[in-house]
Amino acid sequence: MQKIKAFGDWLTKWFTVIVIVWAVFNYFVPQTSLWGKSYTGYFLGIVLFGMGLTLTLDDFKRILTQPLMVVVGTVAHFVIMPLVAVLLCWIFRLDGPLAVGVILVGCCPSGTSSNVMSYLSRGDVALDVSIGILSTLCAPFMIPLLMQWLASQYVTVPVESLFLNAVKVVLFPIALGVICHAIFKEKIEKVTVALPIVSQVAILLIIGVVVAANGPKLFVASSLLAIPVVILHNLCGYALGFGFSKLMYKVYPKGFRYAQQKAITFEVGMQDSALGATLALSSFASNPLAAVPSTFFSVWHNISGSVLSSWWREHDDKHQIHPDSDNGEKGSAAKASEAGDAVKDESEETVNA
Template identity: 90%
Template sequence: MQKVKAFGDWLTKWFTLIVIVWAVFNYFVPQTSLWGKSCTGYFLGIVLFGMGLTLSLDDFRRILTQPLMVIVGTVAHFVIMPLVAVLLCWIFRLDGPLAVGVILVGCCPSGTSSNVMSYLSRGDVALDVSIGILSTLCAPFMIPLLMQLLASQYVDVPAGSLFLNAVKVVLLPVGLGLVCHMIFGKNIEKVTVALPIVSQVAILLIIGVVVAANGPKLFVASSLVAVPVVMLHNLCGYGLGFGFSRLMYKVYPKGFRYAQQKAITFEVGMQDSALGATLALSSFASNPLAAVPSTFFSVWHNISGSILSSWWRNHDDRHAIHWDSDNGEKGSAAAQPGAPAKAHASDLAA
């Protein structure tokens, strides 16, 4: 098990680079992944089944014990990212499948990568996970609704298909994983060690399929415009998520402290791009280009999230900011000698 965990840690550390190499490989050798075009829903189901295996009733109790922060964070996610996507489509004059793909990834729930980034930045991991759970459970209802409202001007949005596919690849696997956890209890821990590896391999397979299916269209002008759009979409999510959480601190300082502000920043800015790509391939099968923004997002948000979490950690150390300070006050670590600035973020999840 130690070797499995060590390999999982290595894969997580180098995942962004591996994604880039894998995408390039599939661009030049598309036959590698084209076989999986009809299986992307199953690949994502594996990822979300693994998520369900890690859940327990305590996770849902935690949502009930801090409902305001979780609900507000989830609402912020489903308001900010879709509207920013629509604005960017208008600014860059995107149209057709590419615009649909940008809006679709904006309507997706928060990505599991945000949990890692929140952890690395010493954010509130428990809040991050709670918002991720709630936004994922809301996804089958929110995605069709938002897509119908925001993307129907570009193509006919198959709201029914989006709902059914989202239920099939989100709610059923998560629910099945949760049931398995309840039945087998602590024995599940023997399996969960390998879940990061399984999840990341499944995400790589999805990315490989999208790149292979769109290879000839990826590096033409009409597709490359999605790169700056995706980058701005993600960065605006970080900025607006952080600004929103700082504003909420003025309203409810007890709940939206510095660690919670970090968690909401990552939860708003990072998307479940694998879900976006899967839904694009299944519900917009005649327009596979709609999956391209999700693929670009998957690569970029891991890069930007790693940079931001590293910067945040170094910034806090440099200015002696305690991880559990009220609002990121400089020198707050010195005022709390019993709880050093470099306390591990996992302490927050306890």
């Protein structure tokens, strides 16, 4: 088990580099992954089944115990990212399948990578997980609705197909995972150590299929335009997510403190790009180019998320900001330490007396 965990940690650490190398390899040797084009839904189902295996009733109870932050964070995600996608398509004059792909990845729920980035930045991981669960459960309903509203000007949106495919690859696997966890309980914990590896391999397979299916079209002018669009989409998500959470702090300071602001920033800015690629390949099969923005997003948001989480930790350490501070006040870590020492001294005096 220790070797499996060590390998999982190594894979997580180098996942972004591995994604880039794997994508380049599939560009030059597309036969490696073309066989999996019909199985991307199953690959993603494995990822979400693994997510379901890690969930307990406490995870769902958490949504009910802090509903305001979870619901507000989820609504912010489904408002900000789709609208930013539409705006970027208009600014860069994207059209056809590429525009559909940008909007589709914008309509997806938050990505599981956001949990890791929130943890690394000392954010509220519990809130991050709760928003991720709720946004994922809403995805089968929100994606068709938003796509019909925002993308129908570019192509005919197969609403029914999007809904059925999303239910098939999202709700069923998660529900099955939760049921298995409830039935087998402690036995499941023995296999959860390998779930990150399984999930990341499945995501690599999906990326390989997208690159292999679109190889000749990836580096033409129209496709390359998706790269700056995806980068701006992600960065705008971070900026607007953080700005929104700062605004909510003024409205409800008890719930939207510094750690929660970090969680919402990552939950808004990071997308489940694997779901976007899978839905593009299944519901827009005649236009595989629609899956390209999701693939670019998958690579980029892991890079940007890692950079942002590292910067946040260094920034907080440099300015002595306590992870549990109200609004990121400088020097709050030193004040918390002094308060802790005062309580400790008081306790010792009481004992000695």
